[in-house]
Amino acid sequence: MASAVPVINDITYENLLEDPYPSFRRIQDTAPAVFVKAANLTLVTRFEDIARIERDPVGYSADNPTSLVNQIMGPTFMRKDGAEHAVGRKAIEPSFRASTIKEHWAPHFSGICKNLIDSFIEAGQADLFPALAAPMASLSLMQMIGFEDVSWETLALWSQSLIDGAGNYSRDSEIERKAMAAGKGVDEAIEAVLDYHRSHANPSILSSMVHADPPMPIEEIRANIKVIIGGGLNEPRDAILTLTLGLLMEPMQKATVLANPELWPTALEEAVRWISPIGMYPRRVTRPTELSGVALSEGTQIGLCVGAANRDERRFVDPDRFDIFRPKQSHLAFGAGPHFCAGAWISRQLVGKLVVPAVFERLRNLRLSDHAPPTIRGWVFRGPISLPVLWDV
Numbered sequence: 001m002a003s004a005v006p007v008i009n010d011i012t013y014e015n016l017l018e019d020p021y022p023s024f025r026r027i028q029d030t031a032p033a034v035f036v037k038a039a040n041l042t043l044v045t046r047f048e049d050i051a052r053i054e055r056d057p058v059g060y061s062a063d064n065p066t067s068l069v070n071q072i073m074g075p076t077f078m079r080k081d082g083a084e085h086a087v088g089r090k091a092i093e094p095s096f097r098a099s100t101i102k103e104h105w106a107p108h109f110s111g112i113c114k115n116l117i118d119s120f121i122e123a124g125q126a127d128l129f130p131a132l133a134a135p136m137a138s139l140s141l142m143q144m145i146g147f148e149d150v151s152w153e154t155l156a157l158w159s160q161s162l163i164d165g166a167g168n169y170s171r172d173s174e175i176e177r178k179a180m181a182a183g184k185g186v187d188e189a190i191e192a193v194l195d196y197h198r199s200h201a202n203p204s205i206l207s208s209m210v211h212a213d214p215p216m217p218i219e220e221i222r223a224n225i226k227v228i229i230g231g232g233l234n235e236p237r238d239a240i241l242t243l244t245l246g247l248l249m250e251p252m253q254k255a256t257v258l259a260n261p262e263l264w265p266t267a268l269e270e271a272v273r274w275i276s277p278i279g280m281y282p283r284r285v286t287r288p289t290e291l292s293g294v295a296l297s298e299g300t301q302i303g304l305c306v307g308a309a310n311r312d313e314r315r316f317v318d319p320d321r322f323d324i325f326r327p328k329q330s331h332l333a334f335g336a337g338p339h340f341c342a343g344a345w346i347s348r349q350l351v352g353k354l355v356v357p358a359v360f361e362r363l364r365n366l367r368l369s370d371h372a373p374p375t376i377r378g379w380v381f382r383g384p385i386s387l388p389v390l391w392d393v
């Protein structure tokens, strides 16, 4: 007979934010699904269980009518299943095609990266979060969306406010106010450029949406752009910093990659396995079921902790170590199943082929600062929040 979901009461939210990996391991060793009081969610942390769940989108739905994402951002295809999901996904697909990435986005992203590095290279030191990764991710997402006249700081603020709003289960009124203000700003920014995109087809996401067959309705455009702003900025930013950090911590691996540039894609995959920028995303159990011997009742909200699964000792040897030489094995950092990240290929290009190689090529003798260690934080979204470095001028 299936057992009940165990409960863990003594993991704090701060434990998860500061360093979730010891808690993840404890949950993994406890049961396939565990209710963690601080998260107010049943967490699934083992690799094979998450992979199984993502192969069964009927039993485990991405659709959650009560979720704050729907309330704060509106009706998005990312929280739909089946045909409704497929229509939205197809509408944005032209912006993410391999040929579009290569011919259109890559040259634009290289230009942004060059200008940013030019702006601080003479200083010989920087915190790569504000100096490079945050503006890089924001400016490239801005171009992809097709916005004009929005500063990178504004887009980054909208992104953070929308994420905070979507996770605001304590109903903090200030967080709600900021999320609503960000939503209004996004709606206005869309309004300002929509006619242009209607009359000038181009590779941007807004253009793909208005030229889709049938065109995406305006309230869905607004909702999906908000989710893309909330979900498409942190991750490349964090992946840029994580890959840079991993290589700076492992000089031998760094030397090998720099001598063998064909290893950059491997290094990027290892970085997002090691510290997954999205550590957890939600699903809903649609019918009474059993997950590896644990009974899950209909309607249970579960959190798929891909950040934990990517360090599951049942799958990866010495999983806490950044190691580009580990045997090749798939990970879950970009999700799996029908909701597999739409931005995976563009992020692989941006982070692993353009930005981080440029960082190591242009900043000579790049090294971690002696005085200020990097800070890494988060569990739903995780990455370095500071990365102070030095280089020779």
Ligand code: HEM
Pocket: 062, 077, 078, 079, 089, 141, 144, 228, 231, 232, 233, 235, 236, 239, 272, 276, 277, 278, 281, 282, 306, 332, 333, 334, 335, 336, 338, 339, 340, 341, 342, 343, 344, 346, 347
């Ligand atoms: C290193 C960078 C990135 C990582 C690690 C990442 C990770 C993920 C993950 C784990 C999911 C699944 C979420 C779920 O099923 O609830 C996802 C979905 C998605 N991502 Fe990414 N992402 C990255 C970059 C991006 C970028 C740059 C964009 C857009 C410009 C983007 C757009 C999307 C979209 C649209 C979805 C929803 C797909 C769907 O529901 O069909 N991602 N991403």
